Amino acid sequence: MKKSVIAATVLALTLSTSLSFAAPEQTGSPQIRWQSAGTLSPAVGQTENIGVAGMIAGTSHGYIIAGGGANFPNGGPAVGGAKVTYPDIYAMKATDKGLIETDHQVLPFPAAYGASVTAADGVYYIGGSPDTTAAKAITRLTCDDQGKLHYQTAGTLPFTFQNGIAARNGQTLFLGLGKQDGSLSRNFYAYDLKTGALERLADFPGKAREQSVAQLLGQTLCVFSGGSDTAYTDGYGYDLKTHTWHKLADAAIDGQGISLLGARAVRLNEDEMLVIGGFNKAIYDDAVAHLSHLTGAELTAYKTAYFGRESTDFNWNRHILVYNVRSDSWRSAGEIPFAAPCGEGLVLLKDKIISLNGEIKPGVRSNRIYEGFIMKE
Numbered sequence: 001m002k003k004s005v006i007a008a009t010v011l012a013l014t015l016s017t018s019l020s021f022a023a024p025e026q027t028g029s030p031q032i033r034w035q036s037a038g039t040l041s042p043a044v045g046q047t048e049n050i051g052v053a054g055m056i057a058g059t060s061h062g063y064i065i066a067g068g069g070a071n072f073p074n075g076g077p078a079v080g081g082a083k084v085t086y087p088d089i090y091a092m093k094a095t096d097k098g099l100i101e102t103d104h105q106v107l108p109f110p111a112a113y114g115a116s117v118t119a120a121d122g123v124y125y126i127g128g129s130p131d132t133t134a135a136k137a138i139t140r141l142t143c144d145d146q147g148k149l150h151y152q153t154a155g156t157l158p159f160t161f162q163n164g165i166a167a168r169n170g171q172t173l174f175l176g177l178g179k180q181d182g183s184l185s186r187n188f189y190a191y192d193l194k195t196g197a198l199e200r201l202a203d204f205p206g207k208a209r210e211q212s213v214a215q216l217l218g219q220t221l222c223v224f225s226g227g228s229d230t231a232y233t234d235g236y237g238y239d240l241k242t243h244t245w246h247k248l249a250d251a252a253i254d255g256q257g258i259s260l261l262g263a264r265a266v267r268l269n270e271d272e273m274l275v276i277g278g279f280n281k282a283i284y285d286d287a288v289a290h291l292s293h294l295t296g297a298e299l300t301a302y303k304t305a306y307f308g309r310e311s312t313d314f315n316w317n318r319h320i321l322v323y324n325v326r327s328d329s330w331r332s333a334g335e336i337p338f339a340a341p342c343g344e345g346l347v348l349l350k351d352k353i354i355s356l357n358g359e360i361k362p363g364v365r366s367n368r369i370y371e372g373f374i375m376k377e
Helices: 281-293 296-307
Strands: 004-006 009-016 031-036 053-060 063-071 088-095 098-106 115-119 122-126 137-143 149-156 165-169 172-176 188-192 198-200 213-217 220-224 235-239 244-248 264-267 272-276 319-324 329-335 345-349 352-356 359-361 369-375
Touching: 053 115, 053 137, 063 137, 063 345, 063 352, 088 149, 098 149, 115 165, 122 165, 122 172, 165 213, 213 264, 213 272, 264 345, 281 296
Parallel strands: 053 345
Antiparallel strands: 004 098, 009 031, 031 369, 053 063, 053 122, 063 088, 088 098, 115 122, 122 137, 137 149, 165 172, 172 188, 188 198, 213 220, 220 235, 235 244, 264 272, 272 319, 319 329, 345 352, 352 369
């Protein structure tokens, strides 16, 4: 296929940060220079790409893999528009001229709201499909040296899996929470990629939830926030050596709790993870209460007012947050200069952070891709 350059327009913004992207002993305060990197090509059968949320996202052999996701092409929840989930998957290469799309394929199933894990041998996508068989599958996606996409089934779960967390250590995938067979769950497992054996581990100690953020830092799987009928800000760590859970610091800046429900995270180094996005707790909790209890004309009026708000009115988290497991602490590394996304694709590729699409207010997606260049001192 013909390669297409995804145009990049530099935003007139640089953000001071206090991140340490190198090894823990090599500290520094680089800046992140963000630029718009255009949009993905349209999904098969579509004339434009309006953006999605709940994406597959990761890297393989220096290429970005992203795709799947869902949106409302015929109007959002306020007007009863149906959600559409896509099977399209893309490969991109980051160059000095911007992102170059090297491949665009169609998976044999629509994919959204699964868990993506980047490993040395590819991107593992767990569950996340309206198709029951695919919602139990573990799919491995890779790129070859030319940026051509390949995928294969790497395992099968005995339950459907959606909006949960996952991480890989050696040949073991740790996964859990989210919706399992359609219900919110605290169940947590280890899946052996060699044998296909699934082991039930100690239950997650917090309340059952979905859309948490999680990364493996050292020998601790760190899990934060998520939500059910309320948005949570708490954090817990699973120790891979002792096979036990313990409490971690709540997601907070200056003593103010921050919901990371719907946010995305990348692992920076052995000690740190970076998080972008998150629904505002007060607004989310209020909306859930109203949408679940109002009926008739009152419900219609509330939906019209709620979904008609501007994206800035939802006050989603714009902080670039960094958690350090060694100090068990959070800090802000500035703010993103674009609309706060939830359910976006977020990847780290060498000295670049790439944010792809995502929801910018309930029912509305962004089709933009942004690159954050980590500036060296």
